[in-house]
Each structure stands twice: as structure tokens, then as C-alpha cells.
Amino acid sequence: MAKLKVIAACGSGMGSSQIIKMKLEKVFKKLGLDAEIYHTNVGDAKSQANNYDVVFCSESLVGTFTGTKATVIGLKNLLAEKEMEEKIQANIVNG
Structure with a gap:
């Protein structure tokens, strides 16, 4: 898989x-996935x-990204590495 x-x-x-970003770096590393992670506010993120x-x-911001080609993953708990790992597995690894 190419660098995400x-x-x-x-x-x-x-x-x-x-x-x-810091939590995601940990989870991607644990899963053996190569990812370049950038962080910003939702306005900049939408434009990019x-x-x-x-x-x-x-999860409350997912609708902001309607129409983008990126896979949008909403998190209930922004600090839960377990949730991040499950959603990465479901949407990226197995998606």
C-alpha cells in the first residue's frame, strides 16, 4: 500500500x-501503515x-466534507486510539 x-x-x-494527529501516528504505526498526517481546522481541511x-x-463534522473524494472518518471520541484503530481497519485496511 502506498503512503497514505x-x-x-x-x-x-x-x-x-x-x-x-499524534494519536493517529501511533495507531498507523501499530498497524504497520505508512501515513503522512497533517492537522488543521475544518475550514482549511474542507478546502484541501x-x-x-x-x-x-x-462525527459532528463529517457532513462538512460531502462531495470530497477523500474517505471521511468521523470519530465519537477524538482521543480513543481503539476507535481510531477499528475505523482504520474497517475503512482503509479492509475497505
Whole structure:
């Protein structure tokens, strides 16, 4: 599998997206997947989503990315590595 381009987006700014990015790096490494992860706010992420393979955001923001070619993965708990791992398995590894 080629290196995945991933974007982690949060509602307002950089704080939670930075945390999501760090958690995602851990999970992708654990799964043996090569990913380049960028983090930003949802506005920037929406404008850039077509340049990425996968977008991670809060479940409440998933609708923001309607029409983008990226796989959009909504998270209930932005800090739950187990949820991230399950959704990566379902949507990327087995998707």
C-alpha cells in the first residue's frame, strides 16, 4: 500500500487536531501503515480534502466534507486510539 495522505481536522483550530494527529501516528504505526498526517481546522481541511486520501474529524463534522473524494472518518471520541484503530481497519485496511 502506498503512503497514505491523512488530514486530522478539528472544529476551531489546532489544539485537538494536533492531539488527533499524534494519536493517529501511533495507531498507523501499530498497524504497520505508512501515513503522512497533517492537522488543521475544518475550514482549511474542507478546502484541501481532495488532496488527501483520508480525513479524520469529529462525527459532528463529517457532513462538512460531502462531495470530497477523500474517505471521511468521523470519530465519537477524538482521543480513543481503539476507535481510531477499528475505523482504520474497517475503512482503509479492509475497505
